[in-house]
Amino acid sequence: EAGVTQFPSHSVIEKGQTVTLRCDPISGHDNLYWYRRVMGKEIKFLLHFVKESKQDESGMPNNRFLAERTGGTYSTLKVQPAELEDSGVYFCASRRGQFNEQFFGPGTRLTVL
Amino acid sequence: AQSVTQLGSHVSVSEGALVLLRCNYSSSVPPYLFWYVQYPNQGLQLLLKYTTGATLVKGINGFEAEFKKSETSFHLTKPSAHMSDAAEYFCAVSPNFGNEKLTFGTGTRLTIIP
Numbered sequence: 699e700a701g702v703t704q705f706p707s708h709s710v711i712e713k714g715q716t717v718t719l720r721c722d723p724i725s726g727h728d729n730l731y732w733y734r735r736v737m738g739k740e741i742k743f744l745l746h747f748v749k750e751s752k753q754d755e756s757g758m759p760n761n762r763f764l765a766e767r768t769g770g771t772y773s774t775l776k777v778q779p780a781e782l783e784d785s786g787v788y789f790c791a792s793r794r795g796q797f798n799e800q801f802f803g804p805g806t807r808l809t810v811l
Numbered sequence: 812a813q814s815v816t817q818l819g820s821h822v823s824v825s826e827g828a829l830v831l832l833r834c835n836y837s838s839s840v841p842p843y844l845f846w847y848v849q850y851p852n853q854g855l856q857l858l859l860k861y862t863t864g865a866t867l868v869k870g871i872n873g874f875e876a877e878f879k880k881s882e883t884s885f886h887l888t889k890p891s892a893h894m895s896d897a898a899e900y901f902c903a904v905s906p907n908f909g910n911e912k913l914t915f916g917t918g919t920r921l922t923i924i925p
Binding site: 701702731733738739740741742743746754757789791799800801802803804805 | 815855856915916
């Protein structure tokens with residue numbers, strides 16, 4: 699089966715612009731997670747969807763970040779307007795049901811200039 | 812709150828030598844512990860996990876880790892390093908398996924010297 703895919707793999711934008719990251723989970727996985735790694739630091743949790751509902755969004759840094767998962771399939775993470783400190787690698791992960799591992803995508807490297 | 816500390820952001824070992832990557836955690840509840848590996852241009856891949864039961868856990872590619880509650884540690888080892896082990900390794904903790912967000916350490920980049 700296909701793994702978790704993320705698009706784009708890289709994005710370079712100017713401060714103040716908008717960027718939308720996309721994650722396609724493994725088919726049938728109702729749990730979807732977003733994480734972020736700022737350079738040199740730990741990977742940090744952003745939020746967790748169960749189907750189309752936000753189960754936990756305690757890690758979202760501020761209201762410039764908006765995550766959606768319409769229809770409970772793919773998810774988007776929009777950053778508007780982007781700031782320099784938003785640069786990093788954004789990972790998506792998906793999981794089927796409970797008590798199963800999270801499968802991670804390759805990440806999107808976002809650079810804000 | 813939970814936290815993970817990985818000692819050594821970079822570790823180099825010779826091919827054939829022992830690999831030891833250190834991980835200490837802090838958790839207010841019995842933890843679920845994980846090691847993930849990231850190869851270049853790939854996503855994180857689960858190496859092994861500790862949930863309950865036997866404290867010595869075997870994973871893929873010859874890696875294993877031992878949960879030591881008294882030392883709050885979950886160090887990753889491999890008896891003999893291979894060139895293909897060069898990657899970045901992440902230790903993570905969760906308050907319960909599968910259902911909660913993962914808290915990661917800062918990662919350790921492993922270099923294998925020919």
